[in-house]
Amino acid sequence: MLKVIKNRFEQGCRTSSYPKEPIKLYSRFRGRPVVNRNCDRAVALQCAQICPQEAIDPEKMTIDLGRCTFCGQCETVSGGAFVRFSQDFELGAANRQDLITDGELPDLAVQAKAHFKKLFGRSLQLRQVSAAGCNACEADTNVLNTPFFDLSRFGIDFVASPRHADGIHVTGPVSVNMKTALLTTYEAVPSPKVVIASGCCSISGGPFYGSEEIVGDLNSILPVDLYIPGCPPHPLTTLHALLKFFK
Amino acid sequence: MADLLRITNGERIPRAAIPSLALEEFLQALSDFVKADGYIVQLFAYRDGASNRLLAVLRNEALYVAGTEVGDSFPSLTKTASKKFHMFEREIAEQYGIRPEGHPWLKPVRYHANYAGRPDVFGNDYSVDIPGNYDYFTVEGEPIHEVAVGPVHAGIIEPGHFRFQCAGEEVLHLEIQLGYQHRGIEKMLTQVPQKRLPIICEGIAGDTSIGHNLCCCQAIEALAGLQVEKGASMVRVIGLELERIANHIGDLGALSGDVAFNPPAAYFGRMRGEFLNLLQVLCGNRFGKGLVRPGGVAHIMGAEQHGLIAKKLVEITPEIKNVCDLLFSAHTVQARFDNTGPVPLELAKELGLVGYAGRACGLPYDVRTAFPTERYTDLPGNTNATTLGDVNSRAAVRREEIMHSLSLIEMMLGQHKGEHKSVQMQQYQLAPSSLVVTLNEGWRGEVSHCVLTDDAGRIQRYKIKDPSFHNWTGLAMSLRNQEISDFPLCNKSYNLSYCGFDL
Structure with missing residues (x-):
């Protein structure tokens, strides 16, 4: 008992005051990319060629955040001439098309459907489904339940049964072997319900695009309401998206 | 060990230097090696021109490699030499349609069509969902009940299916069926541009x-x-x-x-x-x-x-x-x-x-x-x-x-x-x-x-091998004669990878 009390004092209170106070992530963190539209076309082309995710369109000077794994090679190779990754972790989007961007993202709070805020603003229960996720997305979603983020203080919880859920939060490129289980879970959630695609895998197949063993695009089988980019999305990216979209 | 080539970790070997043994010699060498406190690092099949080949990487105090040519089948070493072979032989059957004859429990590893376009060893055409044409192992008797869990689990965790055969609270047998996470990575890595390799491997x-x-x-x-x-x-x-x-x-x-x-x-x-x-x-x-x-x-x-x-x-x-x-x-x-x-x-x-x-x-x-x-x-x-x-x-x-x-x-x-x-x-x-x-x-x-x-x-x-490929069987054995309520604890003490296994 004494050890419990001693450790309690040593640990103190660690819960973050986000979103009341902003959080600054370390300078190496790669968040929202900002494209230099005046960049030399040849440099943009070079970035597009080395991009392992084929996320860069050198003609339109855009990056597809639904494909990008934020590896940062395009920034390094172009010396920041084509793109610079900011530390802004606020990346959630309501439309797939908005993720193809030169760095500007629409305000998620405005995009959110009004009836969602009314229905789920005070309490949101989600069923998480990993559909071939590599466990990075899953782990950084789980982290939201640790004392620092403490997701439940916002009235948002991950629940065990789809029957108790208001929607599903999907990670992974949706393997063929998980497709039925995912659809069954979705059907088991009572309507009205939301679908959240978390991580570039669920949005576009991520690193596994082109594999015949995956579906690759969650929106092709279920209507996605909210996209959370990243590989994996930073826990703050997820937290921001959930708060803006539903609160 | 005379038949095997000693190699070092991360060393490039010309393929011509890999000892190519006759199938009987190869199986005998593997059997002898494993029985003398040796372990398997890799054992897999691949297509070479018109033929199938097997390659083994073994370890004791050193690393060794050997290969052989194989036809449609080979005598199972799981049956005759050691349980260490069981998962590797099932994987060979699934990936290339090569049957390990006499394997005591030949069932799919990940549930996908084989890479060689050969007839399926398990009798599946993959038009139905996993586990396809396979009945889970059952224990019979009036006091026995079965608990099925997954693939979607009650938490933020990867998918997999667990079947417990229980007498009351006691688990007599746990069968773990994975494959839900299969993304076809090994096949992809031979087809995609090199620039994608580190991203996929991460x-x-x-x-x-x-x-x-x-x-x-x-x-x-x-x-x-x-x-x-x-x-x-x-x-x-x-x-x-x-x-x-x-x-x-x-x-x-x-x-x-x-x-x-x-x-x-x-x-x-x-x-x-x-x-x-x-x-x-x-x-x-x-x-x-x-x-x-x-x-x-x-x-x-x-x-x-x-x-x-x-x-x-x-x-x-x-x-x-x-x-x-x-x-x-x-x-x-x-x-x-x-x-x-x-x-x-x-x-x-x-x-x-x-x-x-x-x-x-x-x-x-x-x-x-x-x-x-x-x-x-x-x-x-x-x-x-x-x-x-x-x-x-x-x-x-x-x-x-x-x-x-x-x-x-x-x-x-x-x-x-x-x-x-x-x-x-x-x-x-x-x-x-x-x-x-x-x-x-x-x-x-x-x-x-x-x-x-x-x-x-x-x-x-x-070829990729995650440590979970060996250790999932350890978890199944941990549950023998344990209370089913201890499963979460046992599972977390291993915390094995689903996607690392499923590839």
Whole structure:
């Protein structure tokens, strides 16, 4: 008992005051990319060629955040001439098309459907489904339940049964072997319900695009309401998206 | 051993040098080797022109390789030599449609059509869902009931299916059916442009991003003749050890939560994040994605990062010690950990368990000391005091490894002078007709990649093995004659990878 009390004092209170106070992530963190539209076309082309995710369109000077794994090679190779990754972790989007961007993202709070805020603003229960996720997305979603983020203080919880859920939060490129289980879970959630695609895998197949063993695009089988980019999305990216979209 | 070629970890071998044995000799050599306390690192099939071939990578104190040509089938060694072969033979049957005759329990590993377009060994056409044409193992009798769990689990966790055959609370048998996470990675790696390789390998198992990608990058380095600077190699060691600490700490917290002792669960949960944040300091990603690239690391460790890591370690090490003490000295925790889910040493040997699952049973094998790469050649190994094979031993080994890894990082920080360049992924010309085998001690244990190139230097076969490939069977055996309510605890004490297994 004494050890419990001693450790309690040593640990103190660690819960973050986000979103009341902003959080600054370390300078190496790669968040929202900002494209230099005046960049030399040849440099943009070079970035597009080395991009392992084929996320860069050198003609339109855009990056597809639904494909990008934020590896940062395009920034390094172009010396920041084509793109610079900011530390802004606020990346959630309501439309797939908005993720193809030169760095500007629409305000998620405005995009959110009004009836969602009314229905789920005070309490949101989600069923998480990993559909071939590599466990990075899953782990950084789980982290939201640790004392620092403490997701439940916002009235948002991950629940065990789809029957108790208001929607599903999907990670992974949706393997063929998980497709039925995912659809069954979705059907088991009572309507009205939301679908959240978390991580570039669920949005576009991520690193596994082109594999015949995956579906690759969650929106092709279920209507996605909210996209959370990243590989994996930073826990703050997820937290921001959930708060803006539903609160 | 006369028939086998001795190789070293990460060394390029011309394919012509691999001993090509007659099938009978090959099987006999494998059987003899494994019976004499030898273990299998890799055993897989591939297509070569019009024929099927098998390749084996074996280990005792050294690494060995041998190959053979095989037809549509071969006599199963699982039946005649050792259980160590059972998963490898099932995988060969699934990937290339080659039947191991007499295999005692031939069933799919991941559930997908074979790569060779041959008739399916399991009688599946893959038009129906997993598990297809397969009836789960059942125990019969009036007092027996069956509990089926998954693939979607009651938590934020990867999918897999578990079937328990129980008499009351007691589990007589647990069958684990995986494959739900299968993404076809091995096949992809032979087809995609080289620039995608590190990104894909970082996604084999996201909690082992550095472990798997290091194996991939070392293989490319061997085949392309690249050298890695000493400073970059130190950063790789720091990354791999940070990954190990983060996962072990997270699991100790989860174990604590599973026995309803909440304080360490909350504290460890938060501290795990501190180590993920250190990986973010190093490379901008909390899982170390984007850190390791062929030829070195993509992000140098400058004075600033060096200082931030050193400072955080000084601050957090006493906290880890205190919370570990809190966890391991609580009687209620001891009562649940002790003698739960035991695997005896003899069984662990027979199954070929690796990593902390093996070490907790008294198998000291650790790639960092047995076949060291990078700076591990100069670093001290670890020893474990509690090796009874139960949940308590697996937890205690994790605690010891956390402290050992902290000391390794401290040593690396002490030696690191900051003089290395960053590298980026490029297109490399790989040596033609070559083989390379790479092994690293990921946090779960032995991670191994094996690459065969064709006569033009293209990747003809890419074979991956996550330690979970060996250890899932260990979890199934841990549950024998245990209470079903102890399953979460046993499961978390292993915390195996679904996607690393399913590929």
